[in-house]
Amino acid sequence: MNILLTGGTGYIGSHVAAALISTGHEVVCFDNLANSDAVVIDRLEAITGTAIPLVVGDIRDGDALRHALTEHGVEAVIHFAGLKAVGESVAQPIKYYDNNVRGTLSLVEAMADCGVKTLVFSSSATVYGEPRYLPLDESHPTSATNPYGRTKLMIEEMLTDIAAADPDWRIATLRYFNPVGAHDSGLIGENPNGIPNNLMPFISRVAAGRLAELSVFGNDYDTPDGTGVRDYIHIVDLADGHVAALDTIVKIEPALSTWNLGTGQGYSVLDMVEAFERVNSVRVPYRVAPRRDGDVASCYASPERAARELGWTAQRDLEAMCASSWSFERTLAMRNSD
Template identity: 60%
Template sequence: MTILITGGAGYIGSHCCVTFLEAGHDVVVVDNLSNSRSESLKRVEAITGQTVKYELADIRDRSALEDIMTRYKCTAVVHFAGLKAVGESVAKPLEYYENNVIGTHSLLSAMETVGVHRLIFSSSATVYGEPQFLPLTESHPTGPVNPYGRTKLMVEEMLRDLAASDPKWRFTILRYFNPVGAHSSGLIGENPLGIPNNLMPFITQVADGRREQLSVFGDDYDTADGTGIRDYIHVVDLVEGHLKAHEALANLTGADNCLTVNLGTGNGYSVLQMVKAFERSSNKSIPYTIAPRREGDVVECYADTSKADEKLSWTAQKDLEAMCHDTWNWVCKNPKGYE
């Protein structure tokens, strides 16, 4: 079977390519390289010893998607393509709605035209908004507090409506918590373009001397050390969840043809705990300064992962030490990323 992976040259997408190829699937990647590098796919080939089919295209180009899925005889889609920075979404909401919502509409319309009806969607824990209780279960009320989260929820609703309209559709919605880490080979990892939007790549750029210090956004939250708490998950565990989700699609039928699942570890770590863990792993000092809270950030967020265990037979395997070790290994081997 050939799996279309949108955004497959990106951080999570490239790791997903490795996992699916090693599981015996053919993959074809669609990526417009707006926040990625095609070099990552060459590294995927080096890791797996297999060829990655790649098409430079945008998910908003419906005719291109129809052509690609037809030529490669795709049977399912793993959908990563989209914009993903919370702060940027507050500043540029129209770009986020166009790329994430309209782009997914274009993809689904192309899938309908060519007869591909299976999709795994890269959603986000941001759809929950301010937690009313913890850990977050999939039945927790949704209420995203920023445009990024709202675009993810809109796509989720689109998928649920489509699933209800016709039983031939089968969807798995995966609500990610905070992906970190890198492949153990050190050949692929997170390669942010410009100023990082996520904590771990910012920490690494301080550790390797590219930046003088880390900005910690808020130290007055109601947490043990005053900094925000998140559920960090190793990217290799995360993409293994996608493989399990693909296997589960075959068992989704009738009214149960759209499954929503959290992918996290169930453990929450504060920003300062992450800094200290990385210092231990890298043997580097991470100086930091306290900055004002960022608009759109929640205080604390971590997952209840029991549904993933029950429905996908999946649980995260890698601990915080492995997350930090593999991240630092990637950075040391690729001080300039893919450049």
């Protein structure tokens, strides 16, 4: 298929682009470069040996989307474009509703206009709110504790209504747990601007000496070592889950399906620090900081529905996650010293 990836030069989008191309699909990236760099396209072309068109545009620009969809003969869209920093969403909710909700509305309008009705959407485990039971399955009640999470919930509800009104749509809502790690090539990975919000790039930068120490937000949670427990999933496994979801929705009946993409295994912050130090023979100094608002003690997936319906399960272990993150960090350091 010809697939348009909104947010295609971002962390997850770039890995999904590589996975799609390796399974015979063609991709077009559509990104406003608000949180990524066009150089990612060069790296993807080096990885895949394939030319990849990049449309620099904003998903709130319907004309630009319609033009890209028709010019490239697009048959399906994977929608990654969005803002994702929880703290920023609390401080600037209008920016988040505008970019994420209005942007998605603009995208589905353009898709409907162009007769493209196959869509995979990047949702998040954040839509489960405070877990009432673990592991989290797709039937767990949804709620939001911050504007970022609310944008994901609103978009899920919008897509549910669209699928109910027109059964020609084929929509997958993928609820990601905690993607970490990098592509085996070391050429693409997670490289956020400023102080990372996510644990793994924070750990990598401390290990590399780019940041002095890791802040561990809270060590008095009701978990085995007191630090937060999350379901970390290797980015390459997450990317393969997208290929499986896309291949599945075009063959099945329901207009909308929802799958968790996680491993089902929880690791604490201190588990991650210990594993990173052991696997990469580095030191990651840390200090305990106060809990962050909205963080939950434990959050991990039931990956059973995805295994059953997509034939997909995560393959890569914690060691592979830590090794690939470090390998990407070292490639970055080499590039910066050029």
